[in-house]
Amino acid sequence: MDGKATDVLVGDPLSIGVSLFGGISLGGEALIAGAEENALELETNIADAEAAYACALQTGDEDMASEINGAMADLKEDLQDLSEDIAEMKEENREDIYEDFIDNLTDYLQVLDLDGDFIEEWCESGDSREAPELDAGVTDAGGIFTDGDPEDEDPKDPDKDRINFWFFGDLVQVATEAMRKNPSAKADNMNIILGPMIWTSSRNGIQKQINLADLPVSSAMVMEWWKREVVEKQRDSFPLKQFMQGLLTSIVIPALKPGCFPKADPTSAECGVVPITLPSIGGAKPIPTNERTKMIDLETKFEGLELSEETDTPDYEYMLYYIASFGATALEGDPIADKARGIYHYDIGRDSGLIKKISFSKADTPGLKEARQADQGGLSQLREVYNANVTMLGNNLYIPGMRIYINPPYGLGNPSQTNTAANLLGLGGYYDVIKVKSAISRGGQYDTELETIFAASGAPLQSDDDCAARIETVVETDWYEETQGWLDGLMDAIDGAFDALFPAGVDDDC
Known part of the structure; x- marks a missing residue:
């Protein structure tokens, strides 16, 4: 290129x-197709023989039943041999196809x-x-x-x-x-x-x-x-x-x-x-x-071009x-900037558009709520990671790996803004599409369902300077100093107990 x-x-x-593959190796597909037709004919003959064998047993004609049974055994043996030949031909044909493709790539x-x-x-x-x-x-x-x-x-x-x-x-x-x-x-x-x-x-x-x-x-x-x-x-x-x-x-x-x-x-x-x-x-x-x-050039080519409706x-x-x-x-939750990236924003409860239903499901992470409550307090204890299932009018817009933006229910605020209810609760934001399923019902209704996982809220990250300032603010508080004094006292007590158990001169290697 x-x-x-x-x-x-x-x-x-x-x-x-x-x-992509099939019919690449010369003659291979035709031979396999002919062999499969013969196998199908053998299967039909075996089915007929089994029916005739059952009738012979039903009428009490044991000699005829024995003859049919012997012929049927021969047919089954021929079918087994032919099936093995077909499998071998397919393997050889598959190897030829692979080799041909790689040779062309080379x-x-x-x-x-x-x-x-x-x-x-x-x-x-x-x-x-x-x-x-x-x-x-x-x-x-x-x-x-x-x-x-x-x-x-x-x-x-x-x-x-x-x-x-x-x-x-x-x-x-x-x-x-x-x-x-x-x-x-x-x-x-x-x-x-x-x-x-x-x-x-x-x-x-x-x-x-x-x-x-x-x-x-x-x-x-x-x-x-x-x-x-x-x-x-x-x-x-x-x-x-x-x-x-x-x-x-x-x-x-x-x-x-x-x-x-x-x-x-x-x-x-x-x-x-x-x-x-x-x-x-x-x-x-x-x-x-x-x-x-x-x-x-394409825009120029089609500009002003008159096309007949029937051709x-x-x-x-x-x-x-x-x-x-x-x-x-x-990614900042900006609908206009995201549209240019191919990321579309969807709302819950609108009277128009592709969306029919959006449902959220919690992705449990053990201990996450407790850690957030101890660290941040307030609504942070309720914050979870929520994945979403989106039901839409039938379309072919999405494949796995693409991304969408979901706005939470009205009243929760913008998930891409820090400290809004939606942001604190973890509802809404950017979601990655992992599965796409489309179906047309008997009545002709065409629906597309997206299974998505949470990717990001779109809320701005704090700069290093902002983080340093927040840390400094916490370190300078009275409660932090008291906590550190308590921890220092506890560590001194542990060191004293350890020295009592292992006096100087005693080998304390374990």
Whole structure:
């Protein structure tokens, strides 16, 4: 992938709901299908034989029953042998599919060779706002590991550390190519759009943006994920939507966490998926395939365009993927700022909107109420961590990993403001979506349910200076001084008792 800044990248046509694998190895699927048809025919013959055997026993014809029973045993033995052959063919076909997919990925492999001490220097510079200067170039290593000895073809400098990676756009490209080899994929008008990835640097807090296609992804992490999610589970199919979601939530989003920066603001990241339907323009695709397109160019393209209401040309379906990442202190409960991040605010009891019901459930933490009462008093003893279940009008806006903001019932105040009832009770604020379930009832009612867990209230954190001032205020109080005097007296008494039990000169090692 080239590194030019862009807004969207459209992948090849693909079917979101159809399996990524299947029909890739030449002839394998046809052989398996033929064998399965034979197995089905054997199962039908066995069922007929069992019925005939029962009739022979019922009529008292023992000779006929014996003959049928013998034939039925032969059929069952043939079915057992055929089932073992099918299992073996599937295993061989599965191995061919896996190998073909990985070989295609290898063609896009990239290499970064770094000076031997650069990684250590980079990790040790976590407290600095400026990263060490990188003096290295990316090498297109595609094909290095396909033939011959890798060390002979691309010898690695022993004084350098090598990082192998893929661009995320290349991973998607290989997946869409695998889809085209799947004969069951019929959605020619379905496409993927790789949108922006916005993240906040853990080093200096500066917000940056690139296209998801240009995101480098560690080959080691991809292969570990592939082994865990595909090979060990012996998948014969992998829906492309799950493939995309798995890569983003298991590899990309975790990589955006602070990691080497212990003093960095805690980071939250979410993956968004937006379905888009666009009409054709003059019989052609509204967004070109396999090339970069800027959003401003699309706006210009569709501006003032008159489209007929009825047309024989089918619409084109797109799935736009994007990632938004931001520091926890950037979440302040501001509806306008959150909307720009893709976080929508929902209220309880409104007469319009998507929300039908919001219910809170307490997540018990033993001893938490007592600790808060001793530390803060007042309503703090009632404060709990509340998760929420949200029932909405049917929609496809959310996937696990996204975030919403819930306003508590009216009268409790703003949960993102310190010392309001909602904030003290722990009701409302930011919630992470962990499960999404949609259902259409027999009467046609379409509902979507979100299971969410509490993430943050949005209340501002105290600065180090404010914390120091609060500590100093407490330390200077009379009650704190009396408490410390009591503790000092208790420790002196314990030391005296210990000295009495173990006089000087006595070995008190245990």
